[in-house]
Amino acid sequence: MDKQSIASEFRGLQDYICQYLEKIDGKSTFQEDTWERSEGGGGRTRTIAHGGIIEKGGVAFSEVFGPVNDVMKRQLGLDGKNFFATGVSIVLHPSNPHVPIIHMNVRYFELDTGECWFGGGIDLTPHYIVPTQAVQFHAGLKEICDRYDSSFYAKFKPWADEYFYIPHREETRGIGGIFFDHLKPNEQHTKEHLLNFCLDLGRSFPVLYEKQVVQGKDLPFTEEHLHWRNLRRGRYVEFNLVNDRGTKFGLLSGGRTESILMSLPSDASWEYCVDIKNGSNESTTLKLLIKGIDWTS
Amino acid sequence: MDKQSIASEFRGLQDYICQYLEKIDGKSTFQEDTWERSEGGGGRTRTIAHGGIIEKGGVAFSEVFGPVNDVMKRQLGLDGKNFFATGVSIVLHPSNPHVPIIHMNVRYFELDTGECWFGGGIDLTPHYIVPTQAVQFHAGLKEICDRYDSSFYAKFKPWADEYFYIPHREETRGIGGIFFDHLKPNEQHTKEHLLNFCLDLGRSFPVLYEKQVVQGKDLPFTEEHLHWRNLRRGRYVEFNLVNDRGTKFGLLSGGRTESILMSLPSDASWEYCVDIKNGSNESTTLKLLIKGIDWTS
Numbered sequence: 001m002d003k004q005s006i007a008s009e010f011r012g013l014q015d016y017i018c019q020y021l022e023k024i025d026g027k028s029t030f031q032e033d034t035w036e037r038s039e040g041g042g043g044r045t046r047t048i049a050h051g052g053i054i055e056k057g058g059v060a061f062s063e064v065f066g067p068v069n070d071v072m073k074r075q076l077g078l079d080g081k082n083f084f085a086t087g088v089s090i091v092l093h094p095s096n097p098h099v100p101i102i103h104m105n106v107r108y109f110e111l112d113t114g115e116c117w118f119g120g121g122i123d124l125t126p127h128y129i130v131p132t133q134a135v136q137f138h139a140g141l142k143e144i145c146d147r148y149d150s151s152f153y154a155k156f157k158p159w160a161d162e163y164f165y166i167p168h169r170e171e172t173r174g175i176g177g178i179f180f181d182h183l184k185p186n187e188q189h190t191k192e193h194l195l196n197f198c199l200d201l202g203r204s205f206p207v208l209y210e211k212q213v214v215q216g217k218d219l220p221f222t223e224e225h226l227h228w229r230n231l232r233r234g235r236y237v238e239f240n241l242v243n244d245r246g247t248k249f250g251l252l253s254g255g256r257t258e259s260i261l262m263s264l265p266s267d268a269s270w271e272y273c274v275d276i277k278n279g280s281n282e283s284t285t286l287k288l289l290i291k292g293i294d295w296t297s
Numbered sequence: 298m299d300k301q302s303i304a305s306e307f308r309g310l311q312d313y314i315c316q317y318l319e320k321i322d323g324k325s326t327f328q329e330d331t332w333e334r335s336e337g338g339g340g341r342t343r344t345i346a347h348g349g350i351i352e353k354g355g356v357a358f359s360e361v362f363g364p365v366n367d368v369m370k371r372q373l374g375l376d377g378k379n380f381f382a383t384g385v386s387i388v389l390h391p392s393n394p395h396v397p398i399i400h401m402n403v404r405y406f407e408l409d410t411g412e413c414w415f416g417g418g419i420d421l422t423p424h425y426i427v428p429t430q431a432v433q434f435h436a437g438l439k440e441i442c443d444r445y446d447s448s449f450y451a452k453f454k455p456w457a458d459e460y461f462y463i464p465h466r467e468e469t470r471g472i473g474g475i476f477f478d479h480l481k482p483n484e485q486h487t488k489e490h491l492l493n494f495c496l497d498l499g500r501s502f503p504v505l506y507e508k509q510v511v512q513g514k515d516l517p518f519t520e521e522h523l524h525w526r527n528l529r530r531g532r533y534v535e536f537n538l539v540n541d542r543g544t545k546f547g548l549l550s551g552g553r554t555e556s557i558l559m560s561l562p563s564d565a566s567w568e569y570c571v572d573i574k575n576g577s578n579e580s581t582t583l584k585l586l587i588k589g590i591d592w593t594s
Contacts, residue, residue: 168554
C-alpha cells in the first residue's frame with residue numbers, strides 16, 4: 001500500500017462524499033477548483049453554496065509533498081527532510097438552525113524517515129443540541145470504531161472533547177465526536193486496516209449526517225433562531241481561527257487560503273455579553289457544551 | 298508621574314472619548330461593565346450597539362497588575378517578576394458601508410525592574426477606500442505626531458503597515474495609520490512628554506473619526522454594499538483572531554474574553570473565492586490594501 005494508492009483512495013472518497021451530499025442537498029451542486037502547490041503537489045477543492053440544505057460548505061482533497069520546512073519542524077515537530085501528506089477535509093454549514101454544522105477529516109502523513117501515520121476526526125456542532133440526536137451520532141461513530149478496534153472509541157471520543165474545545169469561552173465547539181492523530185501501523189493494525197478505518201469513517205460520514213439532516217430540515221424557524229445560529233457560527237469562527245491547529249498550520253505554512261477558510265460560514269454574528277434566558281433552548285444547549293458527556297451509555 | 302496617575306489619565310481619556318462618540322452617534326449610549334482580574338487589577342468596559350452611526354463598538358479601559366506569568370514571558374519576552382499595565386482600546390463598526398471601521402489603542406507598561414514604556418496606534422479600515430479621506434486621516438495623524446517628535450510619523454506609519462497586515466490574504470487590514478511600541482522615556486523624551494503624546498492621540502481620535510463619519514454617513518447604500526461591508530468585516534475578524542498580537546495575548550493569558558472580543562463586528566460574511574469585477578469600487582479598494590502607500594506627500 002504505497003502513498004499514491006492512499007491518495008487515490010482519498011480522491012475516490014471525495015467523489016463518493018460529494019455525490020452523496022448532492023443527493024442529500026437536493027438543490028445545489030459542487031463546484032471544483034484544482035490548484036497546485038509550488039513546493040510540490042496540489043489539491044481539488046469542491047465547494048457548495050445556496051443549497052437546499054447546505055448554505056455553504058466544502059469537501060477538499062489534497063496531496064502535497066516536498067521538503068519539511070521550518071514551520072513544519074516547529075509546529076509539528078517533524079523529523080525527516082521530505083514529507084508527503086494527503087487527506088480529505090469537510091465542513092458544512094446548513095441554513096436551517098435545526099440542522100447541525102458538521103466537520104470531517106481523514107489524512108495520511110509520511111516522512112522519508114519511513115515513519116507514517118493516519119489522523120482524522122468527525123465532530124458535530126448543533127446550533128440547538130437535541131440529546132437524542134447526539135446519542136445517535138455518537139452511537140454511529142462508536143459502531144464504526146468498534147469494527148476496527150474495540151478501544152478506538154474510548155480513546156478517540158475524549159480526544160475530540162479536548163481538541164474541539166474553546167478555552168477562552170470555556171465551551172466545547174459542539175457535542176464532539178472522535179479525533180485521532182499519529183495512528184501508526186504496528187503489530188496490531190496493518191496500514192491497510194488503518195486506511196480502511198479512515199475510508200469507512202469517510203463513507204459513513206454522509207450517512208450519519210443525513211440522519212441529522214432529516215430530523216431538522218423541515219422544522220420551522222424564526223428570526224431569533226437565525227440570530228442564535230449566527231452567534232453559534234461566530235463561536236465556530238473563533239475556534240477555527242484561534243484554536244484549530246490544522247487551520248493555523250495551514251495559514252502559517254503558506255497553504256491555499258481559500259481552501260483552508262472554506263470552513264467559515266457565510267454569515268456569523270457577535271454580540272457583547274449575550275443575554276441568555278434561564279430555561280431557554282439556548283441555555284440548555286450552552287449547558288451541554290462541556291467535555292466528558294458520555295452519549296453512548 | 299507614577300503609574301496610578303497614568304492609569305487615572307487613561308480613565309479620564311475613556312470618559313472623554315465616550316462622551317464625544319455619543320455626540321457623534323446621536324442615538325445610542327455606552328453601557329458600562331466593570332470587572333476584576335483575580336491576579337490583580339481590573340477594567341471598565343464600555344460598549345455601544347444599534348446606534349445612529351455605530352452598529353457595534355467598544356471603548357475599554359483596563360489597569361492590571363501582578364506576577365509576570367509564563368505566557369507573558371514567552372509571548373512578550375518580559376523580564377521582571379511583577380508588571381503593571383494600563384490602557385484604552387477602541388474598535389467601532391459603523392452600520393453604513395461608506396463609514397470606515399476604526400481602531401485606537403494607547404497603553405503603558407511597567408516592570409518591577411524599573412523599565413517602562415508606552416505603546417499604541419490608530420488605524421482606519423474603510424469598506425470602500427476614498428483616497429481623499431485616506432489623505433485627511435494620515436495628515437491628521439502626522440500633525441499630532443509632529444507636535445511631539447518630527448521623526449515619529451515616519452517611523453510609526455510603516456510600523457502600522459507591517460502590524461495591520463494579513464499575510465494569508467496578502468492584504469493590509471485597511472489604509473493603516475500609526476503603530477508604536479516600547480516607546481521608552483530617554484534624554485530626548487520625558488515620560489510626561491510620551492504620556493502627553495498618547496493622550497493627545499486619544500483625544501484627537503474622535504475628532505479624526507468624526508471627519509470620516511460626516512463624509513459617509515448620509516451616502517445611500519444597497520444590499521450589494523452591505524454584502525461587501527460584511528465581507529470586509531470578515532477580513533477584520535481574520536486579522537483580529539489570527540494575526541493581532543494583542544488579541545492572541547489577551548485570550549491566551551486568560552484576559553476577559555468579552556472585553557477582548559468586543560472588537561468583533563455584529564455580522565461578518567465569508568464567500569469562497571469572491572468574484573470581484575475589474576474596475577469596480579471593490580476592486581479599486583482591494584488594490585489599495587497594500588503596504589507603503591505614502592498618503593501625506
